[in-house]
Amino acid sequence: MLALRPARPDEAPALTELCLRSKAVWGYDAAFMQACRRELTMTPAAIMSSRVQVAEVDGRLAGVAEVKSEGDVAQLERLFVEPGMLRSGTGRQLLDWAKATARAAGATTMLIEADPDAAPFYRRMGAVDDGVVPSGSIPGRFIPRLNLSL
Numbered sequence: 001m002l003a004l005r006p007a008r009p010d011e012a013p014a015l016t017e018l019c020l021r022s023k024a025v026w027g028y029d030a031a032f033m034q035a036c037r038r039e040l041t042m043t044p045a046a047i048m049s050s051r052v053q054v055a056e057v058d059g060r061l062a063g064v065a066e067v068k069s070e071g072d073v074a075q076l077e078r079l080f081v082e083p084g085m086l087r088s089g090t091g092r093q094l095l096d097w098a099k100a101t102a103r104a105a106g107a108t109t110m111l112i113e114a115d116p117d118a119a120p121f122y123r124r125m126g127a128v129d130d131g132v133v134p135s136g137s138i139p140g141r142f143i144p145r146l147n148l149s150l
C-alpha cells in the first residue's frame with residue numbers, strides 16, 4: 001500500500017541517494033551524475049524549511065516530492081521515484097500532493113523544470129510546454145519548462 005507523509009530531516013541522506021538512483025534511470029554516465037549531485041542533495045535544513053513529501057510502501061521509501069510557492073506561482077522543486085517503483089502510480093500521487101499543496105498556498109500555476117525524459121509524464125498529467133531553461137547542474141544544457149494549471 002502506497003502512503004504519503006512529510007519527509008523527516010534525518011532522511012536527507014537516504015532521499016539524496018533515492019534522487020540520484022532515480023535520475024540515473026535515464027542512462028546518464030558517471031560524470032553527468034556527479035555533476036547533478038549538488039543540485040539533488042537534500043539537507044535536514046532544506047527539509048525543515050520546505051514542503052517535502054515522501055511516498056512509502058511497507059515502510060520503504062518509494063519517492064519524494066518538493067514544492068515551493070510564492071504568490072500565485074509554485075515551483076515543483078523535485079519529483080523522484082525509486083527505480084523499482086516506476087509506472088506504479090507513485091509519481092502521479094506525489095504530483096497530486098504537490099498540486100494540492102501549491103493550491104492551498106494560493107498558487108494558480110505550477111512551473112516544472114523537467115528532465116527531458118520526464119517531460120512526457122508531465123504532459124500526460126496535463127502540463128503544457130513553456131519553453132526551455134538552463135540546467136542547474138550542466139553548463140550549456142537546456143531543459144524543458146512546463147506549466148501546470150492548478
Ligand SMILES: CC(C)(COP(=O)(O)OP(=O)(O)OC[C@H]1O[C@@H](n2cnc3c(N)ncnc32)[C@H](O)[C@@H]1OP(=O)(O)O)[C@@H](O)C(=O)NCCC(=O)NCCS
Pocket residue numbers: 022023025078079080081082085086087088089090091092093113114115117118120121124125
Ligand atoms: C517522471 C516520474 C516521476 C514518473 O513517475 P511514475 O511513478 O513512473 O509515474 P506514474 O506511474 O504515476 O504514471 C502516471 C501516468 O504517466 C505515464 N508515464 C509515466 N512515466 C512516463 C514517461 N516517462 N513517458 C510517458 N508517460 C509516462 C504512466 O504511463 C501513467 O499513465 P496513465 O495515465 O495511463 O496511467 C518517474 O519516471 C521518475 O522518477 N523518473 C526519474 C527521475 C526524474 O526524471 N524525475 C523528474 C525530474 S523533473
